[in-house]
Amino acid sequence: MKKIYVLDTNVLLHDPNAVYSFDDNEVIIPAAVLEEIDSKKRNADEVGRNARYVSRLLDGLRDQGRLHDGVILERGGLLKVELNHRSFSRLQETFGVMTNDNRILAVALNYHLEEQEKPEPKQVVIVSKDTLVRIKADVLGLIAEDYLSDRLAPVSDFYTGYSTITVHPSIIDHFYSCRMLSVESLQLQVRLLPHEFIILKDELGTSKSALLKVSTDGQKLEPLYLSNEPVWGIGARNTQQRMALELLLNDDIPLVTLSGRAGTGKTLLALAAGLMKVEDEHRYKKLLIGRPVVPVGKDIGYLPGEKEEKLRPWMQPIYDNLEYLFDTKKNGDIEKILAGLSSIQVEALTYIRGRSIPGQFIIIDEAQNLTRHEVKTIISRVGEGSKIVLMGDPEQIDHPYLDAESNGLTYAIERFKQENVSGHVTLFRGERSHLAQLASNLL
Template sequence: MKKNYVLDTNILLHDPYAIFRFDDNNVIIPIYVIEEVDQFKREGSERGRNARQVVRLLDELREKGGSLSKGVTLESGGFLKVAVPASRPELPSAIDKTAMDAAILQTAFEVREADGGRPTVFVTMDTNLRIRADALGMVAETYENQRVEPQRLDSGVTELEVSADDIDTFFQEGRFAPLAQFIAPEKGEKIERPSTASLAVGEASPRNGFLIANMSVLLRDRANASHTALGRYDATRREIVSLRTPREGVLGVRPRNKEQSHALDLLLDENIRLVTLVGKAGTGKTLLALAAGLKRTVEDGVYTRMLVSRPVMPLGRDIGFLPGDVGEKLNPWMQPIFDNLEFLFSSGTKKGPRAYAELLESGQLQVEPLTYIRGRSLPAQYIIVDEAQNLTPHEVKTIITRSGDGTKIVLTGDPEQIDNPYVDSASNGLSVAADRFRGEKVAAHIVLTRGERSELAELAANVL
């Protein structure tokens, strides 16, 4: 039986194409949602862009399919209708959000009653409104199409139990060929899942029990747990290869744990075009990305420029407008980047806390916001997007599609520290990108779990 899906405003503002995501079911948009969308159409933000796109899509459907009040047929076989409740046809003030929420929810109840008891689901990303709907007897769900539960994201690191001779050979030759049953199948290729517990279990084990492209691997001696080796699975060669992390570190920065060793290896490999680094505060995400980017850009000359950016999203209450030109306005937002650069150049080969000023003047290093990235083409550049958890999936798509030939993009962030009120740990662009690119040969993902900033920072991250 077809279901009725009644959509809240935040669904359309999050994904304008949500009206096409419900297969052959009925999609109902309350008239109050249309009025709320109208309040955002003049904004220059992502939310405003989505509001305008929703209006255009609905107008196209109206022109092609007829009256939206009677309903139009979608290409998926579904049915779209704009509903006006009979008991309350007047529109409440958009300023009164509580009244608007109540009117939208009331519409969902009237749709259910008018359709002879057909299963009706109220879809909203507003947690409080879902609770209210459930308490009143309405089935309520969140929008799942672009959501990735944090538990689904594997760590990017797995363990493989091998013999002592295999580890010794790996150290000598720098490669190890795992059994075919542990390798993720190619498209159209059928390989049975491993029937033994040779692959790691628990949080570190890969989904579906397979090795996937660019997954970091810890080879462990099954007879001696302390006898280990670090490697990365190369899907092209179908082998586990040794890490290419320099023994002396990068710009004075040396990995302090195995996850950082894996991360630095991924950041330095120009064959991997997209890296997602996820971790709590103090795990070294930004510092490692900057160190690797400076080495590959300035020292090795692989990239023409390193572009560092982060979303302009305040923590807590905003202080309002800032004086000065563009550079002066952006300085408070970009200060975390400059702090890390000062540390690198103070501890690395180039002494002096402001030694990076030469790179800024020459154009090899550029620090800017994401505001003006749309429409640009960025070839042969090392791009780092810090605090990417505050971006929507569409914004991340916009950034990644800017990459030209030879460009590498690094997304860093912590899905548990989100300042953007319109995304959460499951719907932010960083989590979605990590999940969608899983297993691609040009992409890699890793989770950093151990804080290395200081003993106090690590303690605060765990206990507060």
């Protein structure tokens, strides 16, 4: 039986094409949603862009008929902008204040009550990315759902970039003698992905093991290209960090994604690899480091000074790692070093979008705060001979319309995991300090 879906504003601001995601069901956009979208359309960020897109989309659908009466969508569904089911009387006792959220809930409730009077009532579902709206809907006896159409996998199924396989010890011995294994010889039930790391362990329980990497064509298991030598004074402290350095220093992999909690070494490893490639090997012309300007907690407002002075608070985590790598002793030393090294550039992503970037080693930190569209825009800017590294912690998201399953970093990891131009590693073990690791685990 067909359903009636009432959309909250945040669904359309998150995915402006959401109206096409409900097959042949009825999609309702309350008038309060139009008002909220109108208030966002002048924003200069992704939310504003999506608000303008929704406005143009609805305007285009007007050519098919009056939105109030309903227009047929391409999958057979019906889209309505609702004006009639606005009565707030049934919500007055429960939620006294007529906020926009409550107005949207009122539309869903009135539809639900109206359907209950019919011989074959349709199920009314309110779709919202706002947890409290879904809780309120549950209190009212309404069915409420999160918008999940853009999610590629649940958190528990995220690609980590490596697998542990138990084998007979003779297979491990064969690898060490031949320095290669065929994927077919392992007789696995799952497909291994290009550049995926494999940890072989002895099924008999001994300490015998091996660390391998799937070849670009996905047919062979090969030894790691790099030895465990320090990179710009930074050595891998655990297996996942060694995997990360293997990807970061491989010029044949133009896209590397790293995810993990704070303190796992993502930024430090990427910067060390970038400095080696740019300053020592001269493989790339420039090291470009970018970060989205998304505040943690309350925004500090406008900042005085030139562009570099304004960006410094946002870029401070990058400077902290650079100071460690360059072993600076005094305040201001890192600025002098960067001034003398024109090959290193630290920018906010505001200044990266729209550019074409060939021949550079590009690091994008805090990529979990990027939307799918922003990640697409950034990766599509990568020019010939460049390498881009996206990294972040999907558990620490400051963007109001993103979560662990729908952010740009997770989206890039899942969409590129089968491509031979990319590699990924999830780092789990914190190496910043024992206290930092405890904080990540306990808090």
